[in-house]
Amino acid sequence: MKKYKIGYTTGVYDMFHIGHLNILKRAKEQCEYLIVGVTTDELCYARKKKLPIICETERMAIVRELKCVDEVVPQNDMDKVAAVKKYHADAVFVGSDWKGTESWNKYEKELSEIGCTVVYLDHTDGISSTILRDRLNSGEKAL
Structure with a gap:
């Protein structure tokens, strides 16, 4: 039996x-139902002053197709407490790189x-959208 009933994570x-x-597979291993909040283009721009390369509609469609994801919702703000209350989550999953912040x-x-419990999941070293963006800009190829 899985430890948590409803898990929530965002990205x-x-x-x-x-x-x-x-991170999504590790989250699903620990909960019966996984809800994934996909950050909207508007929130991305408000936080980072840049838009994602792939629009929110397409990013949500990609995540929705994963067998480890049960539901995809837009993440319109950073209010984790409101999201947990809205979706009745008993666990929030986040990368271990956020632990202690x-x-x-x-x-x-x-x-x-x-x-609700915060569960820190191991971060995959050596990969991020920033690293991929830098590779694209430099013309570097993957190994």
């Missing part, structure tokens, strides 16, 4: 890569108060 999932797949220490406290 931009731009230029979908193995690191994205790994000020924002996630705060989320851990707030989410635990409403019965």
Whole structure:
């Protein structure tokens, strides 16, 4: 039996890569039902002052097709507590690279108060959308 009933995780999932797949598969291994919030283009721009290479509609379609994902929703804001309440999640999954950060220490406290656990999943080293974008710009090929 899986440890959690409803899991929630979010991401931009731009230029979908193995690191994205790994975190979603690891999350699904621990919950019965996995909801994935895909960051909207508008929120991406507000946070990073750049738009994703792949538009939100297509990023959501890609994530929706994965067998480890049960539901895809747009992530319109960074309010994890509101999302957990809305989707009745008892676990939020996030990459281990966020562990110990000020924002996630705060989320851990707030989410635990409403019965939700933050689960840190191992980050896949050596891959990210930023690394892929840099490869594209430099003309570097994958090994």
